[in-house]
Amino acid sequence: MASTADTTEVCTPVDDTQTELNEEDLTSNTCSNNDTKPANDPGGCLTDTGKIVTQETGDQNIEERVNFKVIYNKSKYDVNFGLDETVKELKEHIQTLTGVPQAMQKLMFRGLAKDELTLRELKVTKGAKIMVVGSTLNDVLSVSAPSKKELAEAAKAEASAKEPFSEMKQHKKVLDKYGKPEDITPGYRNRKEPLPTVPLSGMYNKSGGKVRLTFKLESDQLWIGTKERTDKIPMNSIKAVVSEPIKGHEDYHLMGIQLGPTEASRYWIYWVPAQYADSVKDSILGKWQFF
Numbered sequence: 001m002a003s004t005a006d007t008t009e010v011c012t013p014v015d016d017t018q019t020e021l022n023e024e025d026l027t028s029n030t031c032s033n034n035d036t037k038p039a040n041d042p043g044g045c046l047t048d049t050g051k052i053v054t055q056e057t058g059d060q061n062i063e064e065r066v067n068f069k070v071i072y073n074k075s076k077y078d079v080n081f082g083l084d085e086t087v088k089e090l091k092e093h094i095q096t097l098t099g100v101p102q103a104m105q106k107l108m109f110r111g112l113a114k115d116e117l118t119l120r121e122l123k124v125t126k127g128a129k130i131m132v133v134g135s136t137l138n139d140v141l142s143v144s145a146p147s148k149k150e151l152a153e154a155a156k157a158e159a160s161a162k163e164p165f166s167e168m169k170q171h172k173k174v175l176d177k178y179g180k181p182e183d184i185t186p187g188y189r190n191r192k193e194p195l196p197t198v199p200l201s202g203m204y205n206k207s208g209g210k211v212r213l214t215f216k217l218e219s220d221q222l223w224i225g226t227k228e229r230t231d232k233i234p235m236n237s238i239k240a241v242v243s244e245p246i247k248g249h250e251d252y253h254l255m256g257i258q259l260g261p262t263e264a265s266r267y268w269i270y271w272v273p274a275q276y277a278d279s280v281k282d283s284i285l286g287k288w289q290f291f
Contacts, residue, residue: 066124072098072132079130081119088115090130100134107132165254166246170206174270175246178208187251187273195279199225203271211269215283222284224257224267233259241281242266245274253277257284 063082070077077097081090091102107113108131109122124130165171184202201212205226214223222238224231243255251274256266272280 064120066119066128067126068124068128068130070094070097070130070132072100072134083120083124084118086115087113087117087119087122090119091115094132098132098134099136099138100132101137105132105134164247165242165244165256171254171268171270174206174208174268178204178270180249181210181271184252184271185273187271188275189245189250191275192278193275195276195283199223200272200276200280203269205270206268213269213280217283222257235284238284239265241284243272243277243281246271250274255280 063084065080065082067078067080070079072094075098077094079090079093079097081093087107088102091105091107094100094105094107095102109124109128113122113130166175181202181204185200195215199212199214201210203211203213205211209226209228212225214225216223216232220235222233222235224233238257238259239261240258241255242258243253246252246254249271253272253274255269255272255277256263257269259265259267
C-alpha cells in the first residue's frame with residue numbers, strides 16, 4: 001500500500017499592522033460615511049479600522065469680525081467689520097453709508113482713531129459705538145454758496161464801489177448845494193504839477209466851509225485850515241488819500257484824506273485842481289504808495 005505523503009499547508013504570516021492612510025485621507029476635512037467621531041476627540045474622525053484621523057477644519061483662517069454701530073449726525077448704522085481691518089478701510093466703508101468723503105472723516109472712539117490702526121488695536125468690541133465727524137460735499141457746497149440776499153448785497157456794494165464819488169448821494173448833495181466856488185484855483189485835467197509854494201485854496205469841505213491846505217514838509221505836517229481853526233496833522237498818521245474827477249468838471253477832483261483806521265474817517269475836500277491831485281498824494285504818502 002502506497003503511503004500518502006502529508007501535505008502541509010504553508011501559510012504566509014499576516015501582518016496585522018494597518019497600512020498607513022494615504023495623504024488624501026489624512027487631509028480630508030470631513031469624515032466618510034463609514035467613519036465616526038470619537039467622543040474623546042471631537043477634532044478627528046474614527047475610521048472603520050479604528051484609527052483616528054485628525055481633521056483640519058480651517059477655523060484658524062476664518063476672519064474674526066465684530067458688530068458695532070457707526071453714528072453720524074442723528075443716524076445710526078449697524079456695521080459688521082473685520083477686527084484686523086484698518087480705520088482707513090473702515091472710512092472707505094463709511095463713505096458708502098454716509099456720503100462723507102474718506103478724506104473729510106474723523107472717527108472718534110476713545111479719542112481720535114488713526115488711519116493705520118486696526119479695529120483690534122483700537123479694542124473695538126461687540127456693540128461699540130464709533131462717532132463720525134465730517135461733512136458731505138453737498139453740505140460743504142451749500143455752506144460755501146452765498147444766499148440770494150448775500151449776492152444782492154454784494155452786487156449793490158460792487159455797484160456802489162464803481163459809482164463815481166461825485167455821483168454818490170452824500171457828495172452829490174454837497175456839490176448841488178454849494179456849487180462851484182467863485183475864488184477857485186484854475187484846474188487842468190491830464191496834467192501833473194508840483195505843489196504851489198503858497199497854500200492850496202479855493203476849495204470847501206462837506207459843510208461848505210472854505211478849506212486851504214498847507215504842506216509843511218520840513219516838519220512832515222499837513223495843515224488843514226478853515227475859517228474856524230487849523231488842524232496840524234502829522235503826515236505819517238494819514239492812512240490813505242483818494243481822489244476822482246468831478247463828473248462834468250473833470251478839471252477838478254473830489255478828494256478824501258483818511259485820518260483814521262476806517263473809511264468813515266475820511267476828510268472830504270471838494271474842487272481840488274486836477275493838476276495837483278497826484279502831488280498831494282505823493283507829498284502825504286510818499287511816491288512808493290499805490291494810491
